[in-house]
Amino acid sequence: MSILKKDIKFNNGLSIPQMGLGTYKLTNKEEIVESIHAALKTGYRHIDTAVIYKNQKLVGEAIKSSGVRREDIFITSKIWNDSHGYNESKQEIDLILKELDVEYIDLILVHWPTPKRLECWKALEEAVQEGKVKSIGVSNFLIEHLEELLKVAKIKPVINQFELHPALTCKKLVNYCNANDIVVESWGTLIRGKCFEIDQIKELAKKYQKSEAQVCLKWAQKNNFVIIPKSSSQKRVIENANIDDFDLTTQDLELLATIVEQRDGPDPANFDF
Numbered sequence: 001m002s003i004l005k006k007d008i009k010f011n012n013g014l015s016i017p018q019m020g021l022g023t024y025k026l027t028n029k030e031e032i033v034e035s036i037h038a039a040l041k042t043g044y045r046h047i048d049t050a051v052i053y054k055n056q057k058l059v060g061e062a063i064k065s066s067g068v069r070r071e072d073i074f075i076t077s078k079i080w081n082d083s084h085g086y087n088e089s090k091q092e093i094d095l096i097l098k099e100l101d102v103e104y105i106d107l108i109l110v111h112w113p114t115p116k117r118l119e120c121w122k123a124l125e126e127a128v129q130e131g132k133v134k135s136i137g138v139s140n141f142l143i144e145h146l147e148e149l150l151k152v153a154k155i156k157p158v159i160n161q162f163e164l165h166p167a168l169t170c171k172k173l174v175n176y177c178n179a180n181d182i183v184v185e186s187w188g189t190l191i192r193g194k195c196f197e198i199d200q201i202k203e204l205a206k207k208y209q210k211s212e213a214q215v216c217l218k219w220a221q222k223n224n225f226v227i228i229p230k231s232s233s234q235k236r237v238i239e240n241a242n243i244d245d246f247d248l249t250t251q252d253l254e255l256l257a258t259i260v261e262q263r264d265g266p267d268p269a270n271f272d273f
């Protein structure tokens with residue numbers, strides 16, 4: 001099935017389109033309009049934003065001016081780390097709705113596992129009851145954070161979004177999420193552009209006459225991860241969804257497994273909250 005048509009089911013019965021558009025570092029109005037309109041025209045139906053990206057207002061406007069109905073688009077946002085207290089989280093949920101100018105959000109995540117993460121979770125659970133958000137999940141949570149949350153949660157997280165790419169495979173965490181019916185979502189799938197410098201990825205790009213970005217996205221698709229590559233350019237937004245016409249063999253996957261581990265973003269185990 002085409003990547004743009006594939007939905008992945010959550011443990012609450014709802015689902016998420018496997019392919020979405022990331023928007024981190026998109027703050028310029030022209031770029032946001034170009035990127036979001038290109039994505040929606042190409043068939044993406046999922047946009048990932050966050051309060052800390054400081055682009056929610058422009059993202060909401062670009063979605064509206066695209067002509068695609070809001071109810072046909074899956075929108076994710078995230079509560080930033082300095083607002084994880086119970087009251088602050090409640091306020092931030094309302095801010096997300098206001099900035100995006102929508103009646104509900106499809107998915108809100110706890111952005112990082114800060115010390116107040118459980119207070120944030122309680123506020124998110126209440127927002128589900130209030131109809132403000134359909135599904136709730138976490139981001140950058142390690143196994144220890146998930147274990148703690150699963151012990152107290154009234155609503156189970158549907159997803160964990162974390163740095164995940166051929167150079168950072170997080171096998172234990174992926175296995176834990178799969179075993180606990182928590183969907184795995186990859187951020188930085190293109191190693192934030194560094195995929196073009198890695199020999200094993202270059203070799204497969206050459207073999208299949210595809211780009212290094214497409215090789216990374218195919219790797220993630222084959223692992224059943226939700227993917228949200230970000231691009232400011234119409235051409236690259238289209239290219240990133242064009243991965244249906246090739247496949248990676250077991251041998252190719254073994255080659256990718258030889259890449260030396262490299263983390264691009266902060267390590268949740270040592271994050272200075």
Ligand SMILES: NC(=O)c1ccc[n+]([C@@H]2O[C@H](COP(=O)([O-])OP(=O)(O)OC[C@H]3O[C@@H](n4cnc5c(N)ncnc54)[C@H](OP(=O)(O)O)[C@@H]3O)[C@@H](O)[C@H]2O)c1
Nearest residue numbers: 022023024187188189190191192193213229230231232236
């Ligand atoms: N939960 C979290 O803590 C967290 C952290 C980071 C990111 N995220 C989310 O995940 C999304 C994706 O991660 P990311 O943006 O950090 O990294 P990414 O998607 O791995 O890489 C984005 C970079 O790759 C370039 N790029 C995209 N497509 C390309 C292509 N086909 N060919 C060449 N270059 C290409 C982009 O440049 P151009 O724009 O110039 O094309 C940009 O510099 C974010 O946008 C955000 O929504 C979440």
